[in-house]
Amino acid sequence: MNSRFISAALATAMVVMGASASAEIKPADVVWEDEIAIPASLTGVPGDPAEGMKVLTSRSLGNCVACHENSAMPDVPFQGNVGPTFDGVGARWSEAELRGIVANAKNTFPGSVMPVFYNDDPADYIRPGNAYTAKAYDPETFSTLLTAQQIEDVVAYLTTLTEY
């Protein structure tokens, strides 16, 4: 019973993984609308706002709060103010626009200091490094700053921030 349940769960998990792997849209294949918005999900799997919160605050992931304040997270220390506050961001922008900003903010805000989180082409950068080692990038491991699913998670969380 128990083991049957587990194998059933595993089978489901594999189906989900298989589905997301095949449905995942690579950075080069993203379809933009009006050059700033991405209407379609990057994975087909709904974003998880709780995971999105982790990405927002974790230094090793999005580290968005390094530059943005978010009064919905009063417990997170040291919120930066290089960018605008996240308060009301879900009311200012549609889901598709938020996806566009998180994937490549430079389309919406030309010349922005906000990093591009969804681009895996080292040729687009000047002296790209191997993470924070100060060494040259490794072609084997160079990847987007956030995965497609992490972007979906962040977008799912940002859409909940409708209060100013």
Added chain:
Amino acid sequence: MKTLTLSKLLASAAMCAVALSGAATAQPHPDAELIIEGELQLKVRSEPAAHMDGAVPEIYSGWLFRADETRALQMDDFENPAMLGVEDGEAMWNTAEGAAGQSCADCHGDAAESMKGVRAAMPKVNADGVLWSTEDYINNCRTERMEADALKWNSGPLNNMVAYISVQSRGMPVAVQIDGEAEPYWERGKEMYYTRYGQLELSCASCHEENYGMNIRADHLSQGQINGFPTYRLKQAKLISTHNRFRGCIRDTRAESFPMGSDEFRALELYVASRGLGLDVEGVAVRN
């Protein structure tokens, strides 16, 4: 659709303005004055040099962006941990090293006289037309004149000697030359300053020109001046060199950095030093 987008952009621009004005408390200290031992006042704010061409309205020492306790440390030589390095540098100055059996003092005498103003003009072009940092001049005397080994870039002994030489320029205005033979180096450094390195695509200017006064996570961004170097960093609990700081800042953009002591960093050092024309040499600063 386009107008809708535009109005949203305007709305977010307004939010930016709110963020900026809300950060007024994070600007450089409005009226603190840096007076060492109650005697020597150092210039920590100034009109920018003409070459800055309006890039910033005023230039500020990094000292003005630090917390009260950190600022206080630099005003008292007994509290300033960088002064221990200066003492070690002084001892080295007077000690013979290398096959020629000579000390720095044997040739240069009293550093208070012979090294006065030297740090203020660094980096500078040498007799062969090559841009050198203070470290290069020291190592050249060691290898060519004392027949001793070159000291490793950013090593304790080399930083201590640079610190000792810097103290002899304390309170003197930054005086780097940027024209004539220095100009091509300066241009190279300027180009680097505005290059958006790494996967985060950030230039020195992204943080230290466009966003000084703002907070990036726990860090209060200064203008990234080098008039206080070498600097005692409380976080690292030691003296660090200019090039070490540059290396760290470039690494933090997820970039492949340049080596300390590279021609690239010498050129960048000259340009960054010239952004501090108008400030005094702090010899030697305390930062977090």
